[in-house]
Amino acid sequence: MLLRVNGPKDLLAGLIFIVFGLATFWKSHDYEVGSALEMGPGYFPAAMGVVLTILGIAAIARGLTLKVADPITPHKLEPLLLIFGGIIAFSLLIETTGLLIAAAVLIAMACYRRLRSNPLEVLAIYVGLTGFSAFLFVYLFEMQLPLFWWR
Amino acid sequence: MLKAIITTSFASLLALGNASLAQDYPSRPVHFVVGFGAGGPDTTARILAAQLATQTGKRFVVENKPGSSGIIGAEFVAKAAPDGYTLLVTTASLASLPSLQTKLPFDVQKSFKPISQIVASEASFLLVYPQLPVKNLVELMAYAKDPKNRVLYGSTGIGTGSHLRMALFAKANNVPMQHVPFKSPGEAAVSLIGGETHTLFMTTTQALPLIKSGKARAVAYDYPTRADFMPDILTMKEAGSAPTDLDSGWHGMMGPAAMPEPVVKWLETEIRKAIATPEVRERLTNLGLIPVGGTGEEFGTVLAAAVKGMGDAARAAGIQPR
Amino acid sequence: MGVFDNILHGFAVALTPTNLMFCWIGALLGTVVGVLPGINVLTTFAILLPLTFKIDPTAAIVMLSGVYYGAHHSLSTTSIMLNMPGEPSGVVICFDGYPMARQGRAGAALATAALSSFFAGCVGIVIIAFFAPALADASLWFQAPEYTAVCILALIGASVVTSKSKINTLGMAVIGLILGTVGTDIHTGVARFTFGTLELDEGFDFVSFAAGLFAFVEIAFRLGSYDAQVQIKTKLRDLIPRWPDIKAAAMPTVRGTALGAALGVLPGTGPFVASYSAYALESRIAKDPSRFGKGAIEGVAAPEAANNASAFTHYIPMLTLGIPAGAVFSMLMGALMMHGIQPGPEIMTKHPDLFWGLIASMWLGNLMLLVLNLPLIGVWIKLLETPYRFIYPAILLLTCIGCYAVHFRVFDIQVAAFVLLVGYVLEKLDCAPGPVIIAMILGPILEENMRRAMLISGGDATVFLRRPISAFFLLLSVALIVTYVVPTFRRSKKKPGPESLVEAGHAE
Structure with a gap:
């Protein structure tokens, strides 16, 4: 209808x-x-x-x-669901396992397809981004962001 | 949930080694949790943490857990491991929570171990809009009682010190006044000096610039004795009303209820030493706070009195706990 | 003239090596704070607080101020580049700044933002130096009815933000108004729509909503699109704004500065109201309003100028009355008070070194920010040329950390995730997210002041019309509604009106 x-x-x-x-x-x-x-x-x-x-x-x-048809354009839903799942996973992990693992899960889900085609690139993104955030937020701004599960 | 499991298992592990723990406390950074954002108790906690670090050579980290008038931070500490590494720096507003909230996730007096009252609050001035035709407290009360007039008082929010203080004053003297809550001291002050609201209780440091510049008129000082920096302003009693006796601005430190006694003693001593240093005293005094640095027991008494006083005030203000 | 001697003296104070250094540190830190999600001025102040004990009060306030206005200055960067507003006023920059970047004009947008910030900053500083007391007195005319009227005018202006269906725009604004009521009602202390959770006591957090609606939805859209991804190419000559750009941005900058400076004096509004009003004004008076939302340079220049001008005039209540305009200024006052300096009317006479040194350092800091930000544009552009597959994981991670860092609770990240889902669906239905955020921020100010006005007047609604300023704004609002509704009726008589063409063109 x-x-x-x-x-x-x-x-x-x-x-x-x-x-x-x-x-x-x-x-x-x-x-x-x-x-x-x-x-x-x-x-x-x-x-x-x-x-x-x-x-x-x-x-x-x-x-x-409406006189002129204005249909809903199709879109791939996979990225949306993976990003949503990644963010939720990050939120569940950040306080329990710390930033390093939470970020790994988030990035693995966000880059799900490339993880199989080009795992090295995803690893490089993970190492670079996590290192950058750890330096910036934890070291420089002394933010109460646990890196590991033992704080 | 997972977090709760990990914290409790962590706590039980630590409880096993409690006896040996006290001797080498603190062996890792101590966290001062503040249930508010920057400013206020956070500033006090940071002043104290900086001094404790220089004086003991240990690390003290201030951690903000803002939200829900400090409930979230207090709950975090109440449920933390009682090892002395997670402590709460709070304001007197904690003592008002039982009379504002029915479902608190902790018991203000039973879930915590009082460690030390860091500072006491400065007294408040009762200010009026300068163009209001009243020169003193008696005239203010008479003006407000006249059915021709409608006197509005500002506050920094429901259940805050400035609200409860005025409610106590109004009730004690049978003065009808309409409460107009604001979100911050700044907005309440602007409303007063613009004549939108007519009267306001304001703490000394915030009130002084307004009194000195004539933007607001002080009709009473809510303290047993006059202020030595403003000797012309009468005390509430001299001006014709009972003082409100509301102790609403102290900052103190407490930990989870099951904290070992030696740790409490260690903290008590170090805090007293820190508060006694001239630089810390000066900083706190300049912020309008009165350095205390008392024992846990003394703080417990202050807390109990505040819970009662704030409860009475909240009832006087007609606040329904929710 | 005494004032000019004072200014010279101020420069002598600000140009001492220590003060210059702290000004530079502050401005630099502020730039970082403005770019990073989750780290805001307030948390930076708290971290820097112990440091201010050890330096003299002038250096302390020079540094902290640098952080504050530096953050305002660089606020537009992430909005333009990534569609990720870090502060409410950044939302407004997203509307046209991000489309400009998508068209390869990020350089022009960033440079315009930097230049109009600089201009607005300079004007704001002059206003503090010369007109502070007069403006502080004038700001007292603004009471609950006036705030109410300004919010109504601004909200009606919200309807001009997008060119999609007016019904959808209004609907989204109303959704924003409803979401804005979540949390403790300040008039009664009742917790509304919190469903028993403590986390919602203070309402939804701006950062998680902006992250979900803007940054996350954008990523999901770009990754989910069937169209081939076009790499944005920015030509070198686009790094600097061209003459037509400068000409187009000049007057909006001036108007934005004026509006921002005026609204900044009011302690009850934030920089958002200033930058948003400036945007609404520009889109109303533009010859071709349909360009707005699609990369109009005026839509970057005006709100950016207003944001920065208001950042400076926000100092006025503190410096003239000793009243802080918000939490940032409470902290600034605290930092001064710990050194035994009471901010307020006496500060100019009792501590001229500090007052005029601060004014001079603001100007120097503003210049430093310009010198710092213009070359940085090249770096940002390089970053934009990085393939999107490297950029989006970075946005995701930094934004998630940012959401967490506001209150250090995972709840805010989860809110952002669900906002992503809902925002995605609504975006697919041609409901643009801008009005939601605008209304979420303006709504609480509106409701609070409207109810306060009624409380103060004793339930007399004519108070809004009896006070000249509020009556004027309400009249303007009515005029705005008329100009908004009338063309719709007139156009609907003709067959394929220009509006429906625009709408059809917008269905991506």
């Missing part, structure tokens, strides 16, 4: 706006809303939730009435 509409981008964006807007509106009633003259902590987010929902409806209307 999405694909037959001329503006699938607007349609999806509109849906995201509506879901986020309604969720915000609903959640902001956990806090005192108050009135325009005496705004509670929930007033501003609740109002913004309503505005966002309206904008979402407008976006959907636009997507449904």
Whole structure:
């Protein structure tokens, strides 16, 4: 159904706006809303939730009435997922195993394809970058960044 | 989670060797954790760390764990290995947490071992906007009680010293005033001298430039005796109100509750020595802090009193713990 | 004239070998701090603090100030080169600086940034030296209603930032406003949308959002694109801005400087409001606003000038009133106070050596930064010519470390990772990330001041119209909405309007 509409981008964006807007509106009633003259902590987010929902409806209307087709261009998802995974892995490792291992995992995931075609290059990138960051952040700026798991 | 496992196993390992540990403490860098960013307690911690390093030849590292009004840093230390290598440098605001937060991840008095109160806070001045038609404290109270007037007081945020102090003052004298919180002392001060808000409690160092330049008028000094650098300003009592007796600005050091006694004693002695050096005294005094460097026991008493005092003040201010 | 004697005296102080050296160290460190994500001025101050005990107060403040304005000066570098803003005001530079770099005009963008920073810095210093007390008094007219009105005007200006669909732009801005409310509400102390986590008590951190939305999304897009990667070639003659560039950047620099200097005096706004307002102003008054966001040199010059001018006029509350405009100035004041010097109105009369020495050193430091930054452009360009497969792992690692280093917690890195996912999807749906960040920064200032204004006025909404300055800004906002909405209606009557062409062209 999405694909037959001329503006699938607007349609999806509109849906995201509506879901986020309604969720915000609903959640902001956990806090005192108050009135325009005496705004509670929930007033501003609740109002913004309503505005966002309206904008979402407008976006959907636009997507449904678009004359010229404006399809979503295809993209490789592999780099996105590898980078996302690499960052998450880095965040889980930085405090437990230290920078050297966390950076190795991040760079290995970010350079996943080259790791097989040109492992030496990836190794060089790893050594250079980690050495540079260790010198700069840990040595020069004395940042509390553990290099190894024993700090 | 993995981190917690590693820390606890590390801690149990260290606990085994506790007896021998105290003699050669510190054998590696000691970390002073500060639950705030740069400035404030961080500055105190850095002054102290620099002096301790010169005086003992050991390494002392200041580590910032800012966030959540200091809760994150305090929690980190409360749950750290009690080996004396992870210590907390905190402000009196820690003592206000139990009355502001219902779900604290630690107990302010039970999870920590007080080591030393590093500095005490300077007293505050009660300032008013100079064009407000009041010359003294009695007139301020009368003005605020007049239903024709609406007096607004600024603060540096909910539950901060400047807020609690005014709430205590207002409650004790039955003065109706509207609280207007700001994010920083600077914004609260600008609002006062621009006449947007009418009155504000401000610590001495911050208040002095404003008083001297006439941008703000001091109507009282919140201390039992007058300030020798401003002998004209009456104390709260002389001016016609009870002093707030709120101790809201000290900085102190504590460690995890299970710290071995010899380590505490070592730190106590070294901190006292460090605070007694003329350079450190001078730096702290210039920042508007009063050097103390007392024992852990004394600090424990101060902490307990602060928890009670801040709790009373928070209730007076009508703060609902969340 | 006494003032000129003072200035001469100041130069005598600043030109002593020690002060000159500390000025140089500060400016150099500041440049490094401005380029590196995660290391900010405040953490650098904390590290340098013990050193300031041992040197005299003038040298101390000269060095710390050097770090501060040096960081402002070099802030634009990563925005232009890597689409990675290190500080909020860097976001604005990304809008046009990065497209310029992609077009092979990184040299021109960097040089323009350096030159307009220098110009703005010089003007800012003159303003501190001559007009500080008057401006400090004038800044007191700005109270909660005025801050509210300025934020509203700026937010409406946000709608001009991108040329994609207006609905999407507005939607993204509203998402930013909502995200900005996360954290402890300063008026009631209620924790909003924190879902019980302590980490969100103080709201989302700017660095992790900027990293996710700008740096990470850009990498995922470039690696995921099916188009062949075109290596950016920068010709040597593009290293220096050409005459048309200089001409185009001149007036925006002047306007940006004026706007930045004025907004910098207000302690309640940061440099972001200054640089962003300057950008919005330029894109409104430009003959062809559609060039903005696609590499307009004015879009680099004006915000860069505003950012630096405001960096200097931010000193005014400290020097004239003894009131710090933010945490950086609290630290600066602390460093002076430890030496027994009380910043405030008396500083000019009681410590003329320090005051005028500082002013002179600022000018020297500004010159040093220019001399340092112009040759550095060559180095940056070389770096840009490195194949992307070497660059992106570096951006990833440095940005991850940067996210961690802000609060030393892994939570911020994870936020950046999820922001990457969401930002990627939204970018694919033609929702540009700029308005989110703008609204995230402006929103809290707006809400805080709006509610404060209502609290102070006792619930009287007419306060916004009764005060002339706020009424003026609100009027301007209404005018802006009208000029924004009217062309849409007029254009929609014609068939293939120029706007839809632009939009179609934008779907990469």
